[in-house]
Amino acid sequence: MYMFSLHEKDHGFYTMVANKTLSHSHDKNSENTFLHKINGKKDVTISIYIKAYSDIGSVVSYTHGKGDFVNPLTDALYEVSLRELMSFSYQFMLNPQYRWKGDHELSTIAEKVGSNDTLNVQENSILAKTQLSLLECDLSLYKNLVELAVHLD
Numbered sequence: 001m002y003m004f005s006l007h008e009k010d011h012g013f014y015t016m017v018a019n020k021t022l023s024h025s026h027d028k029n030s031e032n033t034f035l036h037k038i039n040g041k042k043d044v045t046i047s048i049y050i051k052a053y054s055d056i057g058s059v060v061s062y063t064h065g066k067g068d069f070v071n072p073l074t075d076a077l078y079e080v081s082l083r084e085l086m087s088f089s090y091q092f093m094l095n096p097q098y099r100w101k102g103d104h105e106l107s108t109i110a111e112k113v114g115s116n117d118t119l120n121v122q123e124n125s126i127l128a129k130t131q132l133s134l135l136e137c138d139l140s141l142y143k144n145l146v147e148l149a150v151h152l153d
Helices: 002-011 013-018 034-039 054-055 082-094 104-114 121-127 129-133 139-149
Strands: 043-051 059-063 065-069 075-081
Touching: 002 013, 002 082, 002 121, 002 139, 013 034, 013 139, 034 054, 034 121, 043 054, 054 075, 054 121, 054 129, 059 104, 075 121, 082 121, 082 129, 121 129
Parallel strands: none
Antiparallel strands: 043 075, 059 065
16 A cells, blocks of 8 residues: 555656665664665554454463563554555565564563553554565565556545
8 A cells, every 4th residue: 555655646756666775784874775765754552453362372472581471462453654654664675584582672562561561653653564474575566566556546
């Protein structure tokens, strides 16, 4: 969906994404990175259903000094950052080898929930990484769909 939106709102940015000419470096100051480009856009919080228990599994591994413990996350609606989801999605399109097992960020979030702390939208967004990684990672497929859709009346 964001590819279609980019095509309509910022065609130059869309072209760079579609042609994979932007790096996914975490350097927000470099003008030739995806993060730099999206940080200039307004972030939006959206509610999405995340299968946190189902997709992540019943046990979270590699927690700090606690070993494995039962996943405290649930399958539920979560408030997430559209900017974060776009960043993760682009990362997977450039490198589809993402695997969530042993993900340090995920372990930290599970510990926070296990301590009854509230997650912020960026942390909720990390929960969606597993589901995003399962999407089709062929950017040319999305590019073709967008370019077909913009010509339909």
